[in-house]
Amino acid sequence: MGTRFEVVLPADDPEAVRPAGEAALAELEEWDGRLSRFTPDSLLQHIHRAAFDAPVTVDRDMMALLVDCATVWEQSGGAFDPSLGSGMDAVELDPVACTIRLTRPGVRLDFGGIGKGHALDCAARILRQAGISSALLHGGTSSVHAIGTPPDAPGWKIAIAGSGDPPQVVALSDRSLGASSNAAREHVLDLRPVKAAARPRLAVVTGPTARLCDAWATAALVEGMGTLALPDQYEAIIVM
Numbered sequence: 196m197g198t199r200f201e202v203v204l205p206a207d208d209p210e211a212v213r214p215a216g217e218a219a220l221a222e223l224e225e226w227d228g229r230l231s232r233f234t235p236d237s238l239l240q241h242i243h244r245a246a247f248d249a250p251v252t253v254d255r256d257m258m259a260l261l262v263d264c265a266t267v268w269e270q271s272g273g274a275f276d277p278s279l280g281s282g283m284d285a286v287e288l289d290p291v292a293c294t295i296r297l298t299r300p301g302v303r304l305d306f307g308g309i310g311k312g313h314a315l316d317c318a319a320r321i322l323r324q325a326g327i328s329s330a331l332l333h334g335g336t337s338s339v340h341a342i343g344t345p346p347d348a349p350g351w352k353i354a355i356a357g358s359g360d361p362p363q364v365v366a367l368s369d370r371s372l373g374a375s376s377n378a379a380r381e382h383v384l385d386l387r388p389v390k391a392a393a394r395p396r397l398a399v400v401t402g403p404t405a406r407l408c409d410a411w412a413t414a415a416l417v418e419g420m421g422t423l424a425l426p427d428q429y430e431a432i433i434v435m
Contacts (some may be wrong), residue, residue, distance in 0.1 A: 373408030
């Protein structure tokens with residue numbers, strides 16, 4: 196995904212939590228390979244090659260990612276579009292059978308605006324299953340997931356760069372954060388005419404899952420918050 200992932204595990208005995216941390220990092224690496232647009236044997240490239248001819252079966256985690264992509268695309272009016280302008284209406288999903296089919300040739304998907312958050316959600320699940328009750332995971336500092344709280348603090352404090360001087364600080368506990376900025380928009384593609392002055396410099400969304408925070412932050416950067424309605428439990432910080 197072209198970024199650096201980090202897992203912070205505060206513990207009195209670092210060796211006791213090391214196996215869980217290594218498993219989480221392995222999960223992040225696994226998703227980096229599966230969602231790659233550049234690796235020929237990635238799951239994404241297999242979908243590109245095969246899903247127009249016949250439905251491609253995926254696992255439940257991948258299906259959950261695809262369903263969220265389609266949902267945010269629809270609810271944001273296309274402001275979040277992982278189909279690179281082709282339209283998610285060309286992506287046919289069967290959540291029961293866990294299959295994806297591309298209904299038009301040449302459709303390509305790009306998970307740059309949601310993939311880091313999805314990988315963090317999966318890695319955080321592994322940590323929780325291992326009994327970890329306090330951890331911070333991030334991808335490139337723009338996608339964050341917090342488990343519990345750090346020692347002697349009510350939440351993991353995240354400073355939002357570019358939000359002011361001093362910067363605004365958000366405290367996370369069992370909550371996620373996604374940020375999208377005009378300074379780094381390689382994953383943001385908007386084919387609609389929008390006045391530059393109306394576009395935010397920075398969009399930050401907090402909520403339960405990192406992948407939806409990422410997706411809605413991308414949508415908010417493209418659209419602004421004038422017409423967007425975030426799902427319950429998700430909140431936005433917009434910097435113009």
